[in-house]
Amino acid sequence: MEEQKNTTKTRMDNMKLSTDILIFSVSKGEAKTCRNLSSKYFSILLIKRTKEPYKEKWCLPGGFVRIDETIDMAADRVLEKETNLHNIYKEQLYTFGEIDRDPRTRVISTAYMALIDKEKLTEKLSDEASWFNIHLQENNNKINVTLENEEETINFEIERTLKEKTTNKYEYKIIQNEKIGFDHAKIIITGIERMKNKVKDTDIIFNMMPEYFTLGELQQIYEVILDRKLLDPAFRRIIADKVERTDKTIKTGGHRPSVMYRYKNKGEELWK
Amino acid sequence: MEEQKNTTKTRMDNMKLSTDILIFSVSKGEAKTCRNLSSKYFSILLIKRTKEPYKEKWCLPGGFVRIDETIDMAADRVLEKETNLHNIYKEQLYTFGEIDRDPRTRVISTAYMALIDKEKLTEKLSDEASWFNIHLQENNNKINVTLENEEETINFEIERTLKEKTTNKYEYKIIQNEKIGFDHAKIIITGIERMKNKVKDTDIIFNMMPEYFTLGELQQIYEVILDRKLLDPAFRRIIADKVERTDKTIKTGGHRPSVMYRYKNKGEELWK
DNA sequence: CTAATAGTGTCTATTAGACAGTATGTT
DNA sequence: AACATACTGTCTAATAGACACTATTAG
Numbered sequence: 001m002e003e004q005k006n007t008t009k010t011r012m013d014n015m016k017l018s019t020d021i022l023i024f025s026v027s028k029g030e031a032k033t034c035r036n037l038s039s040k041y042f043s044i045l046l047i048k049r050t051k052e053p054y055k056e057k058w059c060l061p062g063g064f065v066r067i068d069e070t071i072d073m074a075a076d077r078v079l080e081k082e083t084n085l086h087n088i089y090k091e092q093l094y095t096f097g098e099i100d101r102d103p104r105t106r107v108i109s110t111a112y113m114a115l116i117d118k119e120k121l122t123e124k125l126s127d128e129a130s131w132f133n134i135h136l137q138e139n140n141n142k143i144n145v146t147l148e149n150e151e152e153t154i155n156f157e158i159e160r161t162l163k164e165k166t167t168n169k170y171e172y173k174i175i176q177n178e179k180i181g182f183d184h185a186k187i188i189i190t191g192i193e194r195m196k197n198k199v200k201d202t203d204i205i206f207n208m209m210p211e212y213f214t215l216g217e218l219q220q221i222y223e224v225i226l227d228r229k230l231l232d233p234a235f236r237r238i239i240a241d242k243v244e245r246t247d248k249t250i251k252t253g254g255h256r257p258s259v260m261y262r263y264k265n266k267g268e269e270l271w272k
Numbered sequence: 273m274e275e276q277k278n279t280t281k282t283r284m285d286n287m288k289l290s291t292d293i294l295i296f297s298v299s300k301g302e303a304k305t306c307r308n309l310s311s312k313y314f315s316i317l318l319i320k321r322t323k324e325p326y327k328e329k330w331c332l333p334g335g336f337v338r339i340d341e342t343i344d345m346a347a348d349r350v351l352e353k354e355t356n357l358h359n360i361y362k363e364q365l366y367t368f369g370e371i372d373r374d375p376r377t378r379v380i381s382t383a384y385m386a387l388i389d390k391e392k393l394t395e396k397l398s399d400e401a402s403w404f405n406i407h408l409q410e411n412n413n414k415i416n417v418t419l420e421n422e423e424e425t426i427n428f429e430i431e432r433t434l435k436e437k438t439t440n441k442y443e444y445k446i447i448q449n450e451k452i453g454f455d456h457a458k459i460i461i462t463g464i465e466r467m468k469n470k471v472k473d474t475d476i477i478f479n480m481m482p483e484y485f486t487l488g489e490l491q492q493i494y495e496v497i498l499d500r501k502l503l504d505p506a507f508r509r510i511i512a513d514k515v516e517r518t519d520k521t522i523k524t525g526g527h528r529p530s531v532m533y534r535y536k537n538k539g540e541e542l543w544k
Numbered sequence: 545c546t547a548a549t550a551g552t553g554t555c556t557a558t559t560a561g562a563c564a565g566t567a568t569g570t571t
Numbered sequence: 572a573a574c575a576t577a578c579t580g581t582c583t584a585a586t587a588g589a590c591a592c593t594a595t596t597a598g
Contacts, residue, residue, distance in 0.1 A: 014339060017287055017369075017380055035548050035597075067286060067378055071369035091441065095367040095382045097289075097343035106339055108289055110367045110380075165537045166475040169363065203438040216549070233552070234587060255549035256595035265437040307570070307575050488577070505579070506560060526570030527576035 018109045019074045020062035020184065022093065022191040023082065025118035026208045026221050027133055035254040040220045041133035042195075043118070044147065044188065045082065046154075046180075048128045053103050054181030058147075058154060060188070061129070062109065075112045083116060084123045089207035090114040093191055101183045111187045113194065115207035134192060136227065142175075145189060154179045158189050199225050203242060206263040212248055214258040215239065290381045291346045292334035292456065294365065294463040295354065297390040298480045298493050299405055307526040312492045313405035314467075315390070316419065316460065317354065318426075318452075320400045325375045326453030330419075330426060332460070333401070334381065347384045355388060356395045361479035362386040365463055373455045383459045385466065387479035406464060408499065414447075417461060426451045430461050471497050475514060478535040484520055486530040487511065 022044060029039035046058040061082045065074040071092075079088050093111040101107065118131065125131075132147035132154065141161060147154040156177035163171040170193070177185045198204045205221060219235050243261040251257040294316060301311035318330040333354045337346040343364075351360050365383040373379065390403065397403075404419035404426065413433060419426040428449035435443040442465070449457045470476045477493060491507050513536075520532040 015287065015289055015337070017289065033547090037549070065287070065369065065380075068371065070371055071367060071380065089436065089438065091436075091439070092366060094364060095343060097337065097382070099340065099342055108337075108343065110369070164361065164363075166361065166478050166535075167363065167470065168474065198439065202440065206438050214550085216551095231588065231590085232550085233554095233589085236551075237587085251596070253549075254547065254595095254597035256551080258550055263438075305575090309576075486577085503561065503563085504577085505562085505581095508578075509560085523569070525576080526574065528568035528578080530577055 014105055016105060016107045017065045017071070018062055018107050019065055019071055019078060020060040020109050020111045020187055021075055021078055021082075021090070022060060022111065022113045022188065023079070024113060024115050024191070024195060024208065025131070026224075027118060027131060029133075031253075037216065037220065037252060040217070040224050042221075042225050043131045043133045044191075045125075045129060045131055046147070047082075047126075048130070049181055050128060057181030058132075058179055058184075059181040060111075060184045065110075071110050075110075075114075079114055082126075082129065083121060085116060085120060088114050088116055089204075093187070093194060096183060096187060098183060109187075111191065113191050115204065117208055117210050119210060136192065143172075143189065145185075145192075156180055156185045158185070196225060196227075203263070203265075206242075209263065212246060212260040212262055214250060214252075214260055215243070216258055218243075218261070286377055288377060288379045289337045289343070290334055290379050291337055291343055291350060292332040292381050292383045292459055293347055293350055293354075293362070294332060294383065294385045294460065295351070296385060296387050296463075296467065296480065297403070298496075299390060299403060301405075303525070309488065309492065309524060312489070312496050314493075314497050315403045315405045317397075317401060317403055318419070319354075319398075320402070321453055322400060329453030330404075330451055330456075331453040332383075332456045337382075343382050347382075347386075351386055354398075354401065355393060357388060357392060360386050360388055361476075365459070365466060368455060368459060370455060381459075383463065385463050387476065389480055389482050391482060408464065415444075415461065417457075417464075428452055428457045430457070468497060468499075475535070475537075478514075481535065484518060484532040484534055486522060486524075486532055487515070488530055490515075490533070 025043055027041045027043045029041060031038045045061065047061050049055055049057050049059050061078055063074060063078050065071050069077070075090055079090065080086060090112045093113050095108060095110045097108045099106065101109070130149045132149050135146040135148070137144040137146070141159055143158040143160055145156050145158065157175050159173045159175050160170050161173070163169045172186050172189050174185045180188070199222065205225070208221070209218065215236060218239065219230055219232070222235070223230055242264060244264040246260050246262055248260040249257045250260055297315055299313040299315045301313060303310045317333065319333050321327055321329050321331050333350055335346060335350045337343050341349070347362055351362065352358060362384045365385050367380060367382045369380045371378065373381070402421045404421050407418040407420070409416040413431055415430040415432055417428050417430065429447050431445045431447050432442050433445070435441045444458050444461050446457045452460070471494065477497070480493070481490065487508060490511065491502055491504070494507070495502055515533040516536040518532050518534055521529045522532055523529040
């Protein structure tokens, strides 16, 4: 039932719909010694705004949905503009509709998450874009998010309260934030939490993996997103029928070389 | 990044945002004999349109989001108008943004699911509103949905295709539909599938339950939504720490009376 | 040799599935 | 007694967690 009321027509005409995209990937850090594996990070692409409002603040890539495109098409357009990649994995995250989320006019934003293998990027990012490694620290109902690239550290703090007991839905309130524009800090934490859940019970993680990978690397990435260590035998048992062994191996230092695997579709849960 | 381009301004001003709500509940059918339990149905509230477009078609309750309210507020407003109930459980389902989903103008709709205990309704539904029992029949990639009330049977058919293998995302295409207006058939199937998943791993079902219920009734409702029989001992083991026994009992026919239970919050998964 | 990661075998604990059985009411 | 549902006991199968062990490389 979508009736147009003439009394509110003028006001409604001032609404805009935009899409903001959380582009996630995995970054490799430095290895401590030549024998170590490189550390892995879960990372997100942010863009430094060059205009008011929120000039100089970091934001999610995004744009307005045009009258002749679907929201999905708008998201794809933004993704391609930012990464020059096509056929990227994406899924709708949530639609954020707070009244004052954009100071200029009423803007409702449908956020998407997209996952890419960063190594597949062929062209250099634009000057304003940068990858940030994600670190979370939780105490009680506070979440402290640190995003860092080579030059800068962004920090914001969130209060997480249980909104709904039957489905464990949380409400996020930004209680400290200097460097992220709009309500994007809230969108970011919503996406990170969604990723944590999805990693547990889908194969979503493989969208960030290269075609060939070792089980050690894969395990590292699960560990960094879930933020806990996994036991090798359990991990390998669970992952076993999702991947297929190839005849490639890779030597990465002073230890036994590891076999490379490839994603072999299934679609079952990983952990509860 | 939400920049306004003057070239597309006029076109964007014609967009509207609406919200459509899937109001789900449980209905009791007839008992075959006085000894039987009444059959249970999973049901949805639909409204018969009285105006063009889609006059006489059944649709989801909904309305436009006003400039001075959030999407959540609009959803609450619609819910209260339709049910006269406050503090109803609801969650955002998905935002549908196809270009031609409304023949009048470009309308994007953020759909919500709401769950109520139908018995709590104090006032009579409006003349156009009616509860329909939901029946699904799946063969291969086709889903046949039948919605029925006392007077009418609505039937539509959907083709379900796997869109994304890593997360088991499906795409729904309506291949036959006479009686549902707009793209609401697609919204309905999206919501039903979401409910099936959520019932498995959250306590969402308790939002449709009265304060006191028997484990037999509760099991019936799980069974009708999941569309399969559950084994009593397994069901009771799993449900045990979600409910608390009360000293009420109820006699429902020619058999042992059953103890009434109450929902006791937890927030764990039920089945994998 | 040592350090570091790769990869496996196996015991145990927990949980889900199956089925048989007992309990207690109405007709 | 017959029936229908309420509710429980227990065996078995499947799965997750823990830990110890072997394998193989560079330096």
